[in-house]
Amino acid sequence: MKDSFPRRFAYEILANIRFIKYGIKNPKSIKYKNMLSPLTGRFWSYRYQDVCGIESDKYLSEPFFYNRLEAKVNDFGLNKFLDHKGYISNILNGNTVAIIANCIAGTIYDSNDKVIEFNDLVLLLERSDPKLEFVIKRSIGTGGGNGVEIGVAKHIVPFLKSYFDEKYDFVIQPVITQHDDLAIFNPSSINTVRVMSFSYHGNVYPISTVLRMGNGGRIDNSAAGGVSIGVDNTGKLRDFAIDHDFKKYYQHPGTSINFSDGYFIPYFNELLELVKDKHKFLKSHGIISWDLTVDNDGNMSIIEYNAGWGEINFHQANNGPIFKNHIKYIRCINK
Incomplete structure (x- = not known):
């Protein structure tokens, strides 16, 4: 049922109703535009832009991402197997925990x-x-x-x-070890590098990276109280992080580290190359979300990946319209 059409359709209705209500409370959002979802997408464009500050009409609304993109490039019938943690090492053939x-x-x-x-x-x-x-x-x-x-x-x-x-x-x-430059933000959790990759026509594109950090606990997930921060294409962390409700933090809420002090993801390019290599083992899926880490010696580990429901919101709220360079392909598969 998780990846069924009825569930995704119901989700789309409820999500759009929620954001129409959001638009009513924020009337200036009516003036915004969205290339792929002209009617309701404007409210999502406004919400993402309001957080990250990047103006664009190329944001993907959450319903469009799940039902008009992920649903067309991922084989949901394989998700239960691919997401099963007991099979990950067999599927990826290395770099797993x-x-x-x-x-x-x-x-x-x-x-x-x-x-x-x-x-x-x-x-x-x-x-x-x-x-x-x-x-x-x-x-x-x-x-x-x-x-x-x-x-x-x-x-x-x-x-x-x-x-x-x-x-x-x-x-x-x-419990695996992590690089000191990752542990510094919240030493009690493994602060994972989340990369979303997009594959089509034989090419794999790592389109967005965020660092997920715990906030005093053992888990880095925002639903468990953690925060996430965007990463630019050089591996540099952005100036602010966000929590589950898109509240912005210019300092880590637990360790008070200033994000503007210029922190980088260690072995960033190597992690992206690992994603590009491993996505080729998942040919049935065009979109994969990866949780990775690296230790002080450069040993990279894939903690897990998501073959469906890969979460787009914190990517776009942190990094802007992450699919902006792939709109032509997305429109092509939605003719």
């Missing part, structure tokens, strides 16, 4: 893909270094950080038992 345990259909596999009994996995975790931290994630449906827990074995084991009893698929992974 190691797996300590992978539970699929009630069977648990260890790091060598050998079957391991539940009680043996519990013992393995309980006998580990008491300071060693792990991540346990449900393999499907972790949007907004739901179904993700981070901590030492004592914290993780109760969730392991719960997920196993409830017959969820899940993975257990080590």
